[in-house]
Amino acid sequence: MGRSPCCEKGHTNKGAWTREEDERLIAYIQAHGEGCWRSLPKAAGLLRCGKSCRLRWINYLRPDVKRGNFTDEEDELIIKLHSLLGNKWSIIAARLPGRTDNDIKNHWNTHIKRKLLSRGIDPLTHRPINEQTAIHSTDKVLSTKVLREAVKTNNELTCINHSNPEGEKYPELNLELRISPPSSHPSQIVEKRDRRVTCFYCSLGLRNGKGCTSGAVEVEHLSFCA
DNA sequence: AACACCATCAACCGCGGAAAA
């Protein structure tokens, strides 16, 4: 019944990783590749749980991890994405090559929050602090489930921005994000086209330039092109 | 120099969903 136990939790190290542990993990993954975190520690001769190995590799040891300060461009992109997605760090990280969710989360909490506050913007709602209303951050962000599903199914996010119908690279934050039915509802698609719907990812400069104006599927606040 | 406070960030914890038995 069920799977075998994950790891021998009684015999695992905790705390900061040593240089030797790092080297062992790197050597093992270079030889065998990523994956099967459960069996990795034993196979690599590490007294760590698989979860800890995964975290260490993904956040610090992976060769494509970008270290060092965030650029202003990265900051602005994070702010824009956060205003639309909320604390969906992994989804935001997927749009910043070389940055990890943990990295972005830390950077948000230590730098960007303060940056926004100094501009008089609430980091939760992305609205001017003196205009705060009963709007809650959760009112305007997508559920994790919806977003992950969109990514899984290769759908795209589309935003409808009445104030900016031409779709500038970074639309203003008063986006009206909405959900439309799937392509089986052509009238909705025509309506979207008439309103010059701008692809969410394209509008942020996040995609590779493919058009995505047809077959939109809108769920909750954002729409996804089929 | 010693101490307190603050900022940063690596790492852990707990949870939910997916997958395996």
Next chain:
DNA sequence: GTTTTCCGCGGTTGATGGTGT
């Protein structure tokens, strides 16, 4: 169909270094 574990995620903590008094 149920139970158990794995995986990935977001929230939080704690160690460390820097700065101010």
